[in-house]
Amino acid sequence: MRTSYQRPQAAIAPTFRGAASALAATAALAMAALHLGGNAQAGQEAGSDAEPVRSQALFLTAKRLIVSPGNVLENASVLVEDGKITAVGTDLKAPEGAQAIQGEVICAAFMDPWSTAGFDTGSVNSRDLNAATMATDALDPYGEKAVLEELAASGVLLTRSQVGLASDISGFGAVLRTPSAEVVLEDASMSAAIGAESPGFSPDQFGGRGGPQGFSFGPQSIDPIDRIGQIDKLVSELAAGQKYAEDMAEYEKELAEWKAAIADKEKELEDDFKKAKKAREKAVKDAEEDGEEVKEKKYKEDRRPREPRYDAEKAAFARVVQGEVPMVVHAERALEIRDLLRSTEPFKRLRLVIAGGTSALACKKELRERGVTVIVAPSPANPGGPVGELDPGLSLAAELDAAGVNVLIGTGNASALASRDLPLLAALAVGHGLDRDTALRAITSGPAATFDVADQVGTVKRGHAADLLVLSGDPLSSSSRVLAAISGGAVVPQATK
Amino acid sequence: MSFTTSFQNTRSGRALLSAASRLSMGATVLGAAALFVAPVHASAQVAKTAIKAGKVITLNGEPIENGIIIIEGGRVTAVGSQEDVQIPWDAEVVDQPGMTAFPGFVESHVSRGIDRENETLDVAPFLNVRDSIDPVNFYFEDALRNGIVVMNVQQGNDTVVAGQGMVVKPYGMTVESMMVKPRAGIKMSAAPKRGKSRATQAQALRGAFEDLKRYLDEMVQRKKDGDDYDRREALYQGRELEGEAAKGKALQSEAWTIEGFERIPRGEVDEKQEPLLHVIEGKMPVFMWCGSAADVHTALRVADTNGFTKHMTLVLDNSCWKAAPKIKAAGVSVILEDNLAHRERDPITGEEIETFVPKVFHDAGVPFALSSSTDSNRSLWFQAAQCVAAGIPREAALAAATSVPASILGLSDRVGALKSGADGHVVLFSGDPLSVTSVVEHVILDGVHVYDRSKDVRVQQLTDGTRPPGTVAEEPEEYEGDGEDDSDNQ
Structure with missing residues (x-):
């Protein structure tokens, strides 16, 4: 067979x-x-x-x-x-x-920092994901072998893969060893998208990334107001995560204090027990003489502090705001990138990664100052890029790098096969001004460092x-x-x- | 004291009266229903039955020519040749020298015969198919025609954690009288339910167990806090703490530990959480649906994390044959769907590849059971015959519809073979059970003769067109209008 x-x-x-x-x-x-x-x-x-x-x-x-x-x-x-x-x-x-x-x-x-390789297409295109979804649950060990062979033949043996390219928030992405679908790190990233559209829905002229399968993500087909709403939602999720983390820390502190206080109290009660017993015996005796019921002394103590109600999504975002897990946000336009940068300013430990970032040059200064990494997806198929405004085309990576922004190169396509082109995209970026070593770094040690696997690969x-x-x-x-x-x-x- | 007693007497007397009146009403209803589903012979009261057949396939050793099966009190008490077995003088004798006696097929998993399945709630292990089994469903009648003697009725596949299933026999007026095993297992699904993706399905499935763990942890913590508080209160008040707190049993799970769980009397566990607790303690079998080979990995991962791999049976879509090595390594049994051949197209060459699924599992050494869950035209005998045609040895093909499902259901000593001590189920075929020219002539369930093909009205209608009296539809009366004048509408 x-x-x-x-x-x-x-x-x-x-x-x-x-x-x-x-x-x-x-x-x-x-x-x-x-x-x-x-x-x-x-x-x-x-x-x-x-x-x-x-x-x-x-x-x-x-x-x-x-x-x-x-x-x-x-x-x-x-x-x-x-x-x-x-x-x-x-x-x-x-x-x-x-x-x-x-x-x-x-x-x-080579490691593609923005891929869907290894996961089943249903989950990749799903819109029903949340922050607590683990992409590794969608691993498909029986997926199309031919695709993985193509990837291996072009040297792309590692990916940072995610599901839910069409989902606003799609949970934890993973670093995979693609040929064997082996998980290197199961919680390598949290993924979100501003203005994502389900593949196949938006026509190609809106230009997604024009992968070989013809899938595309047309950020245009979502209304600007909706996109602002998506940013608001993302920021409120981050804030909820922050609150959850603070509540948890507060609870732990209170609990420790309560435990210490109770331990002291217990010791005190034990020490006084003989006295208390004697007093009670006397009280019992007195009550018997009077023909009454014994009245017990009312015992009071502080109540144990209550643990914040568990919420898987808030717990996930708590890890993100604390910088344990980097957050990859697919955003293309200058407005959104700027809005995103501004509204995530309060989260000092957030490790933000912008994926796509066609118009990222407009905010190069902020990106550099905030230490935000940009995953550039140079697309030779769509000169002018998916947005059109402020689009430097294939020289984006070079110009961002020149501005001192940490640049990675990725593919970001619903088709896993797109990752095959990764070294060619890096080469194109070199042809458009990116330093050769920086380009190689952008598809090897750079992604490994950004997604916390630099000690392994x-x-x-x-x-x-x-x-x-x-x-x-x-x-x-x-x-x-x-x-x-x-x-x-x-x-x-x-x-x- | 005497007052209380007499009062109780009055009450119970009244209860007795009302029960009696209800009973008589019930009897009338039952009587009416019995006209349609009455046993062929009114032999429910006969305690002993002897079946003489030209050939007895016991599936417990060699077939016996001219054999006798004795059933007493619903159980098989003797199987042997006519020389070896004595027929009790007071037994009812079914003498069919031209027929072949067979233990009957065992349906390991079926989602038919139920009124409506829960597909709304994602996680509902507290539900039970007992409440939705429909005893007069056509499926049960048809099961008799195909020689199936017990079936494991489980909820459908479109779920995350479904309710509890039940093993029944295909005959009875009420669910209680059909019951063979009340808590046969819980149905779960590793394949995405409608509206979910594989990632979120797995998330929900894992989440069900994580929720249970959190619930139990919190329960233990509350108990512990309460006990500690009681102790401090007693110290403060100068009392010695009296009495032993009620004690439960420690958690029996292979994968989980919940420290201090023995503090909780089992009765305090919420009945909505209890079935999953039974699952992780290995007291409740699991039937896990897998819609693709990748789902098998999800199923095994969840089962391993929660310690129920040994008590899990995989219910497989035919594309899951690709996971056979993985299933073999995990040591679980599988139930196959009734479409035994899996077809797919090679994405590069376009060549169509057909795989006969039972052969893959047979060759891999994975115990597999057949099931006829979707279609009566592909019942178990037909599938077993297909297996033989595809090169699986006859014993293995028969086992896939008898002893393997019996062992999956934990009923090996009761069904799947004619042997002393087994349930009194016998199916009499006109010839070999796996031959297309054979039909089921008689079915005896628990010693009661419940099916006779010569009196099967549906078969009669099919073969000679006679319809049972009272079932011929009358010509509809001509419509004479509703008496309203059409001009009113204008």
């Missing part, structure tokens, strides 16, 4: 001992084709299996090893064992039995999870190929054609 289309097997080089010197990747590939035996055979068997095989060590070698954007080692190697990077350096030797893979360049896997460091690419050329060159994609320490067999 065949369920999914299987690509031809990956061309993985067998162990080349002492071949760490400059062996062109193409040559390595040719040799792999000739010497299909030994480890390559093992790799092939592993490839036909659905579960990634992690036990085998990997030894990756390349002319350039991009540890992090701007930090390059020449003729260096990476050793991967048990899913982790265990060594990075220029003088490493391949251990016995390790599978060797060679290429021109090694870099961290995003850079090639010892101890990090092995989410790596071996490429035939520069990561941001459209003519570079993925020679091997390593996700969580396992070679993704479908990534290489």
Whole structure:
């Protein structure tokens, strides 16, 4: 029973001992084709299996090893064992039995900070979500394999995925290891959208992001008054979260005080018990003599403070206002971005991320001062962008970066397939003035840092999870190929054609 | 003292009188109804029945040629060949040398035979299908025709946490008389209910258990606070605290701990929360609907978190076969829908791929039960026959409609096989139960002969066109107008 289309097997080089010197990747590939035996055979068997095989060590070698954007080692190697990077350096030797893979360049896997990959379309397009919704509940391990293969083939092995692109507030997004739908961090972000429209509803000329599936998000089709209302609603949710957090802290404080007071009281009562008992015995005796009922002394104490009523949505926003979870808001227009910045001013610990941000240049100063990150989605399909006003087109990322704003590059499309174009979009941004290292950072270590997974992924460091690419050329060159994609320490067999 | 007693006597006497009058009224109603659904033989009072059949398929060892089944007091007391088994002198004998006796099929999950199912409330474990089962529903009648002897009636799939289901037999005037097992389990759904997405469905399902946990935690906290207060009050007043507080049982869950829960007498738990408490303590089985393979993951995750995986059976859409390895690893049983073949188109090549679902589960070693929940034309015997045609061994195919569902329902010692001690259900087929040319001729439930095809009025109408007396519709009278003059309207 065949369920999914299987690509031809990956061309993985067998162990080349002492071949760490400059062996062109193409040559390595040719040799792999000739010497299909030994480890390559093992790799092939592993490839036909659905579960990634992690036990085998990997030894990756390349002319350039991009540890992090701007930090390059020449003729260096990476050793991967048990899913982790265990060594990075220029003088490493391949251990016995390790599978060797060679290429021109090694870099961290690309991470799309604004994607829907991994989740079922019903949940992605749902409008019935709330702040307490977990996107990971919509994980679809049986989703279209072909899409995930396309993503892997373009080097996008990590995503910060969310559901409810059409929902005002859509709950917690997650960082996923896309090829295996493995969750790296389940509460990586809170997502909201200003002026979102359900996909397929607004015609394409309003221009969403024109993904390959033709889905689009036309912010135009929602009235400006409604958009202001959406901002108000979002801010009031944040305020409710703030209040909830304060009430909780207050309650905990009061409770501690009450407990201490009661403990003191209890001790006092215990100490006085003998006296009290004697007094009572006397009272009982007196009452009996008088033929009356014993009148007990009335006991009084402070009541236990009451816990604020649990509310899942407020609790979620409480985490957001306290800066535990960054909040991604899809907003395109200058007015909305400015309004959003102004009205979220009181929430000092809020970690705001603007997604889309076509007209973000109008507020570049505030964005820089507030430390707001912008996920730019350069769209070659719609010159002029979805808004039209103040739209710098493909140079947005460069201009924001020049203004000192932290820039990431993402795709933001209801179709998971859109994430495939991530490296090309980064390359386009370079073509329009963005610094090459900044562009690479915007799709590797930048998203990892923004969404709190920088200690696991995003850079090639010892101890990090092995989410790596071996490429035939520069990561941001459209003519570079993925020679091997390593996700969580396992070679993704479908990534290489 | 004597005054009180006599007063009570008067009261109970009056109650007796009114009960009697109600009874007589009830009897009239029952009598009228009995005309339509009366047993074929008025044998309800016969305590012993002997069934002689040309062949007895016991599903408990080899079939017996010329076998005898003795049913006493509603239970099978002996099964064997005519040489081995003695027929009691006072037994009513059903002698059918040309027929095949069979233990009857077991329907593991069905949402028919009920008047209307709750699909409004998301979480309603306190409801019970007992209140919506309709004893004269056509489904039960048809079940007899297809040789089904017990069925697990559960609410529909469009829910988050539905009410409790019930195992019944397809014969009886009241729900009580049909009852086999009153609390057969709770229906839940991991697939999105109308208006929900997968994410929010899972959120609601998890939320139901989180709410229960918070409720129990708060209850324990209140109790603890109350006890502590009582102690301080007694200290203050110089009293020794008297009497032992009422005690409950500690929580029995495998996944949850609620410290101090033994302080709560079980009777204090809200009856609306109690059924889910039984679920997490493993006292209440769960039937979890999964509409797609991904839902299986949701179901297993929720069950694992709340410790009821062992007591859960998955009710599957046919697309769920893709999750068979996951289901095998979790060790749960499954109930399949009656459309046994799953078809899909390859998104790239456009090729249509057909999968025979029971074969996938059979090959994976997952215990599976068949169900005929939507269509009487695809009843259990037909599906079991399809399984045999698709290469599943006959024993396994029969088990999927008998012993597997019986074990899912916790009724292995009662139904699914003809053996001593089992419920007195026997179905007499005209030939092999899995043959399309065989029909159900007789059904005996709890030793009572409840179905005889030769007297089945619907079958008669189908085969020779005779309609039962009094059911032929009369020609409608001609409409003569309502007596109003049309000109009034002008």
